[in-house]
Amino acid sequence: MALTAAQHRVVTAATQLFARHGVGGTSLQMIADELGVTKAAVYHQYKSKDDIVLAAASAELARLRTVVESATTRDELLAGMVDLAVAGRRTAGRMLNDPVVVASFAHDKKFREVMHKMRALLLGDDHSRGAQVRVAMLVAAISGAVMHPFVIDLPDETLRRELLALANRLID
Amino acid sequence: MALTAAQHRVVTAATQLFARHGVGGTSLQMIADELGVTKAAVYHQYKSKDDIVLAAASAELARLRTVVESATTRDELLAGMVDLAVAGRRTAGRMLNDPVVVASFAHDKKFREVMHKMRALLLGDDHSRGAQVRVAMLVAAISGAVMHPFVIDLPDETLRRELLALANRLID
DNA sequence: GTCTATAGTGCGATAGAC
């Protein structure tokens, strides 16, 4: 889990490229070129492309986890989620929608724990199916809206403010 | 725009595979195998992979366009959008989030027209930046929520009902 | 930690027969 400096560079470059071209559309050559090194140097850090995908996805999940676990109120959580999404609007956001990444998360224990804690903080004791749809919709709305062509030119702060207001409306 | 029967088969198979593996993660061999033919037979219908991506994306946009243009009230539009998303929850939904597809749509004239009409019907004369964020968030929420791991086991009708209620709450 | 060099595979795409 603790990344070396070189591993961190690989994951950062990979995350940006995954967002721009998709996971399947990103080659190790592209990652190496982005870093100004050869493919072999990248392979020295991760022994396969799958490992890089996993590391990049895990790094994003860890960020979300930090937000969820450091929040003590619903308002804090919503603000943290919006901040995270806005910060990654050009990079991480799209990657988390990639079919390959989604499939690897769907049954991941940590992912489910984070989502469970999120639902508990947002909706309390409500365990109905409606509550699940509501959490799913909130997550999708926040992470999806930041990448929509319609808002691509909005400054971060404007986007943040509007998203937060709407997120509150959705969950109230 | 009018597809032959063979072209329709190619686009249908491609859409399913794009949703499962991403655009970049889907090869022409996979599409050919899905159809039980050879790559050359697929190439006879479309002269490049890009053309297939474009045709699949256009078909989805055309569906959305039909919904938007046949709706006369806000409620009709929301219901149509939810129905479309639920119908394609296993196929089209994910494809429309692919970076390659999104990039091709961002400056597409028809796409922008559809989005414009959508905003007009949802929010009337409100042309503020907030209104744009609201439309972006609504689209993202509906199309993203149907694919979230949390709701993957919900029956279509339950998902439809919950989504519609929440969509109304977001736009009211 | 990075390099050169290379193996082996699958890719997108084309030619031409049926």
Added chain:
DNA sequence: GTCTATCGCACTATAGAC
């Protein structure tokens, strides 16, 4: 409309020197 066969290339991944 589908086939067989093939081209040239880019891909993932590895070996071994520095």
